[in-house]
Amino acid sequence: MGDENKELEETVGQILEKYRHDKGMLVSVLQDIQAKYRYLPKEALKQVCQGLLVPLSQVYSVATFFKAFSLLPRGRHLINVCLGTACHVRGTDKVLEKIERELGINAGSTTKDLKFTLETVNCVGACALGPIVKVDEEYHGEMSTDKVVSVLKSYT
Amino acid sequence: MKKNKMVTLTIDSRKLQAEEGLMILDVARDNNIYIPSLCTNEAVEPYGACRLCLVEITTARGRERLVTSCLYPVEEGLTVKTNSERIASVRKVLIQLLMARCPDSEVIQDLAKRLGVETTPFPLEDKNKNKKCILCALCARVCQEVVGVSAISLVNRGVNRQLATPFFEPSEACIGCGSCVYVCPTHAIAMEDTGDKREVRWPHSQMEFKLRKCKVCGSYWIPERQIEHIAQVSGTSPDDYDVCFSCRE
Numbered sequence: 001m002g003d004e005n006k007e008l009e010e011t012v013g014q015i016l017e018k019y020r021h022d023k024g025m026l027v028s029v030l031q032d033i034q035a036k037y038r039y040l041p042k043e044a045l046k047q048v049c050q051g052l053l054v055p056l057s058q059v060y061s062v063a064t065f066f067k068a069f070s071l072l073p074r075g076r077h078l079i080n081v082c083l084g085t086a087c088h089v090r091g092t093d094k095v096l097e098k099i100e101r102e103l104g105i106n107a108g109s110t111t112k113d114l115k116f117t118l119e120t121v122n123c124v125g126a127c128a129l130g131p132i133v134k135v136d137e138e139y140h141g142e143m144s145t146d147k148v149v150s151v152l153k154s155y156t
Numbered sequence: 157m158k159k160n161k162m163v164t165l166t167i168d169s170r171k172l173q174a175e176e177g178l179m180i181l182d183v184a185r186d187n188n189i190y191i192p193s194l195c196t197n198e199a200v201e202p203y204g205a206c207r208l209c210l211v212e213i214t215t216a217r218g219r220e221r222l223v224t225s226c227l228y229p230v231e232e233g234l235t236v237k238t239n240s241e242r243i244a245s246v247r248k249v250l251i252q253l254l255m256a257r258c259p260d261s262e263v264i265q266d267l268a269k270r271l272g273v274e275t276t277p278f279p280l281e282d283k284n285k286n287k288k289c290i291l292c293a294l295c296a297r298v299c300q301e302v303v304g305v306s307a308i309s310l311v312n313r314g315v316n317r318q319l320a321t322p323f324f325e326p327s328e329a330c331i332g333c334g335s336c337v338y339v340c341p342t343h344a345i346a347m348e349d350t351g352d353k354r355e356v357r358w359p360h361s362q363m364e365f366k367l368r369k370c371k372v373c374g375s376y377w378i379p380e381r382q383i384e385h386i387a388q389v390s391g392t393s394p395d396d397y398d399v400c401f402s403c404r405e
Contacts, residue, residue, distance in 0.1 A: 055307075055329060056328070061309040065311075
């Protein structure tokens with residue numbers, strides 16, 4: 001645990017250095033931390049508040065405002081199930097239900113082993129391929145409940 | 157100090173002189189013209205959160221629109237209507253939305269009555285969801301601008317927006333001064349002193365503080381953390397605060 005904290009402190013320190021401890025770069029700093037750890041650890045936010053001389057309340061306010069930031073650990077893979085109109089009429093709700101059952105979590109949460117985070121989106125802009133399930137940057141088109149298991153299995 | 161330029165404007169058909177740079181709301185209040193508002197306080201910068209101070213303006217060039225009077229500086233030749241039919245109907249919806257948001261708040265009920273609104277057509281929120289908070293952030297602004305510790309802020313977004321301490325946990329920055337309690341327009345924040353303890357309860361988080369006892373009269377009068385803060389800011393010794401205000405005279 002100690003090593004992890006030290007590593008986090010060093011990484012956040014480097015990110016703060018990169019932006020020269022500039023208050024105005026708060027969002028960029030948080031984005032870098034989010035990119036590196038897939039969430040914003042509490043300790044990191046406290047370090048940012050000291051490093052940029054911004055009150056913790058303000059850092060927390062910004063961190064909870066943007067949807068791109070998460071305060072809870074997120075999975076290694078992000079699953080986005082499209083709930084747009086085109087996907088909806090082709091039965092994306094069944095697909096979502098199947099994924100939820102397979103992973104044992106509800107949309108919006110993360111599996112215990114931190115492998116997957118499941119979220120829904122309202123359109124990924126590829127309606128011709130619906131129903132679409134986007135895993136990280138990969139698009140799985142024409143999804144069906146039968147395909148769910150094999151798609152999930154292809155990620156480690 | 158150099159005096160600012162004066163401008164002439166009309167509010168509710170009264171011709172008035174006002175210093176340039178002042179906001180319509182300030183000028184109206186100085187002249188005993190009532191404009192309702194909840195989120196303004198002379199101690200902090202105007203913010204425009206509650207929207208109740210909306211007025212109808214016509215600029216010197218003839219442009220008409222609705223603006224929040226707390227944020228609109230007076231200008232030469234401006235005509236302001238604080239109580240036209242249009243304003244009344246907009247204000248009615250605003251206060252009805254607040255009534256639905258905080259069904260428990262007497263302040264909002266009273267203000268609604270004053271504006272001639274009895275009921276709200278909107279579904280009432282659960283009393284425990286928002287408590288009495290209208291999210292005007294006056295407490296957070298006072299905490300930042302006046303007290304200077306920024307212990308509380310608005311968090312989350314949209315329908316989930318709340319006023320809270322960071323992580324909804326006791327804040328290391330809060331000194332327990334109670335300024336937020338004092339300025340809250342809807343009494344959404346509570347403060348209670350019992351014995352040597354002070355409790356501050358925000359709508360969604362709360363904290364406890366240890367109070368210092370006055371060496372003369374024995375009453376508990378100020379949180380230890382507030383003493384630390386004042387001592388640090390003023391460069392005085394924390395021991396200077398052993399005697400309460402009343403006993404010092």
